Amino acid sequence: MTDVQASGPVLAADGRPLKRSLARALRRQKLRALMLIAPLLFFVAITFVIPIGSMLFRSIENNIVGDTLPETVLAIASWDSASGELPDEEVYAAFVRDMIVAVKNKTHTRLGSRLNYELAGISSMFRQSGRQVRKWDPVEDAPFRDKLIDVHKGWGEVSTWALIQTYSGPYTSGYFLNAVDLQLTPEGIKLQPEEKRILIKLFIRTLVMSLIITGACILLGYPVAWLLANLPTRKANLLLILVLLPFWTSLLVRTSAWKVMLQQQGVINDVLVWLGFVADDSRLIMINNQFGTIVAMTHILLPFMILPMFSVMQTIPPSYLRAAKSLGATNWTAFWRVYFPQSIPGIGAGCILVFILSIGYYITPEIVGGTKGVFISNRIAYHISSSLNWGLAAALGTILLVVVLMLYWAYDRIVGIDNVKLG
Amino acid sequence: MKLKTLILTAASSAFIALPALAQEMTIVSWGGAYTKSQINAYHTPYSEMTGVTIINDDSAAEAVAKLRAMNEAGNVTWDVVDVVAADAIRLCDEGLAMEIDPDTQLADAPDGTKASEDFGDLIVSDCFIPQIVYSTTFGYRTDMVGDTPPTDVCAVFDTATYPGKRSLEKRPINNMEWALICDGVAKDDVYDVLATAEGQQQALDKLATIKDDVIWWSAGADTPQLLADGEVVMGSTYNGRLFSVIEEQNQPVAMLWDAQVFDLDGWIIPTGLSPERQARALDYVKFATDTQRLADQAKYISYGPARKSSAPLVGKHATLGIDMAPHMPTDPDNAKNTFLYNYVFWADFRDDIDAKFQAWLAQ
Known part of the structure; x- marks a missing residue:
């Protein structure tokens, strides 16, 4: 190529350089696409980003x-x-x-x-x-x-x-310090007096109990999802309605029902006493403690675990299991080496849903949690509606949000977020 | 053409709707039997008299937080709000409730006594219009206390004589006072003791003696339910709730009036209303807190009217036909040993003591 003038840039039909013309068409396309989603973006910004942002800003504003x-x-x-x-x-x-x-x-x-x-x-x-x-x-x-x-x-x-x-x-920084049981004093940052330290404990309890609830949901939900995916369609649909039915009932009703079931003069204790397993004066304490919170929340969050698992399991062809068995695998090996790995994306999706929902749970722990089964969200609710310390509530909320994002990031590093499927 | 008619109809109906809107007011209260008593005693007669439609909103429990949010958003949608006195003081402090002059803005008693005198000490804040006196007190299961029913509030701490669970409210207010009294502190010294860190610890230590026997409640309906189910042998709640368990549901429950804590409930008018809405709110409040109206409310619920002049007019229950006077917390037989909620103390110490109380609960 010695004659630059002759070859020159490739031109489009209207005589402009093709490259620029193409870029322009692409830009216009992108703009049109943006215009299409603009209402949604606008809606999300107005109703979600701005209010949450302004609430979080209160945690440092003074x-x-x-x-x-x-x-x-x-x-x-x-x-x-x-x-x-x-x-x-x-x-x-x-x-x-x-x-x-x-x-x-x-x-x-x-x-x-x-x-x-x-x-x-x-x-x-x-x-x-x-x-x-x-x-x-x-x-x-x-x-x-x-x-x-x-x-x-x-x-x-x-x-x-x-x-x-x-x-x-x-x-x-006072609100954030208060949120982690420290205080800002004229002499610098100090620990809260011991009798006022509670929030760190609640953060840890919230995380640990959410993990337990997620684990309980996996254990209970997996067999149900498996059954749903492997039954004939008619029976599976009936069962699916049974899974969804409590989902359509009010949260408060379901929580209060657990109160009736679990309290000391409640249904379960009455049956146990009647059967003679438990003496009348030593009835089991199953509510107003951590046990009550775990039972009630596991029940309430179970559909969020079952549904993603079910939709993933539906896509696993049953022939794989048969093939594994015909190649000599035992039932357990066939399940563990062939079926289970394919169902992991469903478990992952269910875990994220259940864990993140339970970390922010408030009303169920308030009703059945007593003193040892309450979560950090109960303190946030107290500071929003009773003590009116919105700065502290915002700081607690920000910390909770950051913790969730960190866990999400860790999950992505360990399991991989691409490995999550909702169906 | 079609679109044009549609727009025209929509626009004209919006104009027609406007005057109708102006005749509505939103009154916020606590819901349940309490709101029902207000509808019967105040709302219905007021609507008949003026033609104003009253919309009930049961968000009084979150009234302070919601009013603050409305105020920041510049759109106050409530006209009159029923709150406890402590919340009225906070709303006044935050500038969210308007100040009221009882003598010019409220009705005089029938004999001409000025409103400020008729309400007396119950006007605990410049923004607060008292309505009822209620009390937080104990109820116990008559079939679970043996032959010696409790007469003293310290029975709550006596698990040897009265075994079984108790229900207490999940907050320090009232519980700390009862704990100190039962730990030997004189009634007059309670708040001086409670203002010190040692005194707060003393109260928590006393509560610790029954900590394993307590079910902590956060909704007023919890104790009545726990008593009716036999989950607890005794529990604290509002006296009106106990009245309904005893008289309306005929449960084997009795009142332990000893060391009941009086508290007040009343109206506030939010700041930031348009002049005509404010005028209507004032007109409603003047009507709803006159002597006869306050006495009428006592026909439906066992809370004492806040005006001195209303007391002699309290009659029988509207459906049960029983005399209401002996069920009032202010009745001399019931009020032998009482506390008045110490608003100033708790406004100062609520955040501090609550943090300690919640940390103690979580231990």
């Missing part, structure tokens, strides 16, 4: 202190809490000026409940002081230090001001 007490936050920055001395009058005056504005906007009590999560008693300090401060004039009534301490002796304690200083930034 604007409330700086917004409610802007002058105090500036004035207190130079104070050294380790000195053991109270901040000077300037801080108190700034605080009173901030409070007068906050009381007018009714935001001071909101800040009080925020800080009360970190130090019990601050909530009423803000409420009480608010009633007094609104009568004060920021100039004429100065100085304020002794007046504030008169209103509530808490303002005369270094720990109060140190707490405000520690939490004065717009972002805080």
Whole structure:
């Protein structure tokens, strides 16, 4: 090729270079495809990504202190809490000026409940002081230090001001630290006092019990799925309805039914006493503990295990087993070496479904779990709806999400996510 | 052409629907027998009088969280909300409930007494309009306590005399107070003791003596069910629930009024309503908390009316025909030894003690 001019780039019919023309057509196609899924993308972003993202953001957001007490936050920055001395009058005056504005906007009590999560008693300090401060004039009534301490002796304690200083930034790691049984103090990060440590324990319990439930679902679900896949279609359909029937019943009804079955004056205990297996005064305790949670949740989640297993097993030709046997394999070898490996994708899909669902379970452990069978989600629900500590709830939720993603990643590395089939 | 008619019809019906919408209000309460008593005593007469349609929503248990979310979204869909006093204080603190002036915005008593005086101390927050006094107290199985039925709250901690399970609420409030009283702390000192870490530990240690015998409940219906099934020998719950087990379902259960804890339930009006919705909410609340209406509610459920002037008007149960006065928690015979829920204390210490309590439960 010596004559570049002659060969040149290949041209399309309209005289433009073919390469560019092709790229353009491809781009247009992609754009059209994107337009087709745009409504779905938009829907997912609006209803899923943005709300969850904003909820997770609450786990570090801490604007409330700086917004409610802007002058105090500036004035207190130079104070050294380790000195053991109270901040000077300037801080108190700034605080009173901030409070007068906050009381007018009714935001001071909101800040009080925020800080009360970190130090019990601050909530009423803000409420009480608010009633007094609104009568004060920021100039004429100065100085304020002794007046504030008169209103509530808490303002005369270094720990109060140190707490405000520690939490004065717009972002805080405090919620995440609380979520793993640590606390952010003026002296740095510390362990929670022993009598308040509970969340790590709940995280571990949630993971361990979810694993047990997943295991129980495999053991119970595998034979059922096998039966479903190998029975004649008519019988299999009938059986499938039996599997699906509880699935269509309300979750609460099924959980409450377990209560009736398992309680000490319940059906199972009554039958055992009647048969003479158990003495009347030593009835078995099967509910309001971990056992109750495992039984009820295994029952509720079983269809999520059976259905993927069933749909995978349906695709395994029965002739493979016959071929293995005709080549001399025993029943067990034929199952274990030929059938079982082909059913693993179904088990994998079932495991992921059941495990991830059970990690976030909340209502069943609440009803049948007693004290030792509750999950981390019960604490999240408590902080969302009762204590209103949404920051801590968001931090707990974020950690749970990260743990699930990590497990998913580990699963992908060990088993391989391509090895999962829903049918 | 067809499409055009369709759009026109849709648009015009939307306009017709608007005024109808304006005549609706959503009232949030607790559901069950309690909401029924409110429908009978307040909603039905109010609807007949004004033509306003009332929609009931049973989400009072999550009212604070939901109102906070609605407020952040800028779309408050509730008009009047029934909450316990502790929640009313929190809603007021968060700026989610509007402040009420009882003397100008609520009805006077028939004899002209101002509302603020008629409700008295029960107005525990500037945003709170008291409605009923209820109590958390114990019920026991009469057939499971032998010949010496309990008369003292400390029977709960006496597993030797009264063997069997007990049901207690899965939260520190009330349980910590009862534990301290039964551990020898004087009633007046309970909250001073409970404000210290040692006092909290003392209460938990006392509860630990019966920990293996306790079924912890989280829904008010749990204890009545556990009592009816004979799962527990005694258990705490709201007095109205026990009334229904004893009088309406005729179960072998009796009340142990000793050391009952009074609590209040009442209305709040959310902030952020449009002026006409707010005016209607105020109008409803003024009607529903007048002397006669509060006394009427006691015909359907055994909770005491919050107005002093309503007490003499309390009559018989609407269907059972029994006198309601002896079943009221405020009846002098029942109220020999009582507590009033300490709102200020629990607003401060709830988060702290709850963390300890839950950690203790999980041990």
